Amino acid sequence: MNIAIVGAGRRCRAFLEAISRCTFEDLELKVVAIADKNEDALCVRQALKHGILFTKDYNDLFERNDIDLIVELTGDRQVFNDILQKKKKSVRAFDHRTAQLFWELNRISAVQERTEQELVKAKSLYNIFINELMEEDLMIISPSYQILDLNETLSSKLGFKPKELIGRYCYEISHHQDAPCEGRDHPCPLRQTLRTGKPSQTTHVHRGPKGNELFYSISCHPIFEDGEIVAVVEISKDITKDxxxxxxxxxxxxxxxxxxxxxxxxxxxxxxxxxxxxxxxxxxxxxxxxxxxxxxxxxxxxxxxxxxxxxxxxxxxxRQTKPSKEKNDINKIVMETINLTKKEAAFKDIRLGYDLAENLPLVHVDKGQIQQAMINLAINAIEATEGGGKVTFTTRLASSGEAIEIIVSDTGKGIAEEDTPRIFEPFFTTKETGTGLGLAITHGLIEQHGGTIDVKSRMGEGTTFTIRLPIKKGEEDVH
Ligand SMILES: Nc1ncnc2c1ncn2[C@@H]1O[C@H](COP(=O)(O)OP(=O)(O)OP(=O)(O)O)[C@@H](O)[C@H]1O
Ligand SMILES: [Mg+2]
The missing domain is CATH 1.10.287.130 (Signal transduction histidine kinase, dimerisation/phosphotransfer (DHp) domain)
Known part of the structure; x- marks a missing residue:
């Protein structure tokens, strides 16, 4: 559509700008002529530069055949009326007020477009931040405990897609509860942040799939809008290793x-x-x-x-001195332990069994120390088991292939859940005549060999201690 403009001042400049920003799908707007009685008016030079026809008399415009629309931008009502009377029927005309409406609409859509662009940018930054840079679990939660968003790290841990969890309650997802968390092990940091309006932090203790303790550091940060908390960002980090x-x-x-x-x-x-x-x-x-x-x-x-x-x-x-290590056959040490403890077991009518893996690599250990560690475990197992029960020794290669596992399990009374974290503490005993040093010594000895010792127990069913001794590279000679 070819346009002629009458009036080359401020309004003309705004109109030209609006046109240059516009993209109409089926309409190509083109300014072909500008008229102003003042040849020094604001847009005259620009018009000439762009090859647009300029005339001091708008009457020149009515004779032309290449104009579809005349836009009056002088602000003078009489000029517009005159244009309406003189223009050809096929030519349309609108005045400065209609033009103003046009560039206002245009400005709004430009702002909207910018805001949308900014939103897209912000959204992609947000996605990069929460899904790629953030290694911790992140949830954005509403003040009514509903999940507004969460990152992929967390949703994949939970085995869902983020959109399957959005809208559900955080306590339902994290703790399988039907009410917000509370109590000593599960104080709710979200509730505290909502109450105080300040960030809060707490540690939650969870049970892993194997009954092991998992520690999570949870922090909450409020998001305000017009002075009100509209959401809380909750970040939780697994600090079990620490x-x-x-x-x-x-x-x-x-x-x-x-x-x-x-x-x-x-x-x-x-x-x-x-x-x-x-x-x-x-x-x-x-x-x-x-x-x-x-x-x-x-x-x-x-x-x-x-x-x-x-x-x-x-x-x-x-005497926990440096172990003096030599290549040793773990199965031999186990058999010697069984020999040394079989009298005590027989005295209580307890069977001693074993299941020893063949072709285990020899390991560099202090035989006396490993023997002592195993005797301590064996004696504890015998002491915890009633007549007719059984204590079993097992050896095997760890699934990683980098350690040998020695397992001492019994069918005894088990360890109370609240005692489990304390059994390796020196002087912790539940026995009248115990010193509480057996497991503390055992723990120390295994650690000195770069190994680990774990326990799993169920009250009334029995206890299993697992020692893992590393096989260092170059020590894998099979006996
Ligand atoms: N196999 C087991 N079954 C049940 N409880 C066990 C077993 N092993 C250890 N415990 C628990 O752990 C505690 C600490 O064991 P530890 O060997 O350190 O000391 P103790 O056996 O009590 O004393 P000491 O070894 O000096 O005779 C025991 O008192 C017992 O409560
Ligand atoms: Mg003991």
Whole structure:
């Protein structure tokens, strides 16, 4: 459509700009002529530069055949009326007010277009941020606990597509509950952020598929709109590895300090105790075993022996020196352990069984130390098992092929859930005559070999300890 403009001032410039921005699908707009009685008007030079016809008298426009539309932009009503009267019937005309409506509409659509472009840009940045850069689990949650959005890291962990989870409640998805979280293990950081309007952080303890503890650090950050919280960004991070590492370090530090303390006092106590023991036994020799004093002395002997056991264990602890490693056949060590503990087992009518993998590689270990670790596990298993029960020793190559697993399992009473995290602590015991050092020593010995020890237990069903000893490269000679 060819356009002629009457009036080359400010309105003309706005109109030209609006036209240059417009893209109409089936309409090509082209300004072919401009008329203004002032030849210095704002757009005259621009018109001439672009080869647009310029005339000082708008009457020249009515004679032309190449004009489809005349736009009056002088703001003078009389000029428009004059145009309406003189123009050819086939030529359309509109005045500066209609023109203004046109460029306003155009401006709005330009702003909209810009906003849409900005939205697309923001959305793609947001997607990159939450799905590609963010390794943690992220959810955006409404104040009514509904999921507004979540990242792919989290949705794939949950086994869904993000859109299948949007709109559902966060507690339903994360905790399979029908109400928001609460309690010591599950304080709700979202609730706190909604209450205080400030970011909040907490740690949740979950159970993994194998009953293991998983720790999640959860932080919530509010999003405000007009002073109101409209959503909360919740980021959760699996910190199980960090917590376990911290625990191990604390355990190690405890072991070191107890070891030092033990080394200091054990020898001092051993001598007087030997004196007490031998004196009590000597007096017993002169007495008849029915004598009541004989029995009192027996109590002294028994209790002194118990003290000696504690001191011996403490000394074992203190002796946690560097292992002197040699190539060893783990199956041989297991068989020797069975031989050393079979009397105790037989005494309680407990069967000792074994299932040892063939062709295991030899491993570099301190035989005495691994033996001691296994005896501790075997004795615990026998102590926890009733007559008629069974303790089984298994060896195998770990599925990774990089470690040998030694498994000691029993059909005994099991370990209470609340005790499980404490059993490797020095002095933790549930037995009347226990020192609580057996597992602490075992743990220390296995760690010194670069290995790990885990426990799985169910009350009333039994307990399984798994030791993993690494096979270092170059040590894979099969015996
Ligand atoms: N196989 C097992 N079955 C059930 N509970 C076990 C088993 N092994 C260990 N425990 C629990 O772990 C605790 C700590 O074991 P640990 O060997 O360190 O000390 P203890 O056996 O009590 O004392 P000590 O080894 O000095 O005789 C035990 O008291 C017991 O409650
Ligand atoms: Mg023990």
């Amino acid at each position: 917590i376990n590492m911290q625990r191990r370090m604390m355990q190690q530090q405890k072991l070191v300090s107890i070891g030092r303390l033990a080394a200091g006092i054990a020898h001092e106590i051993n001598n007087p105790m030997t004196t007490i023991l031998t004196t009590a036994m000597l007096i017993q020799e002169d007495l008849d075993s029915d004598d009541p004093i004989y029995k009192e002395l027996q109590t002294i002997v028994d209790e002194t022996l118990r003290c000696r056991k504690i001191v011996d264990n403490l000394l074992d602890f203190a």
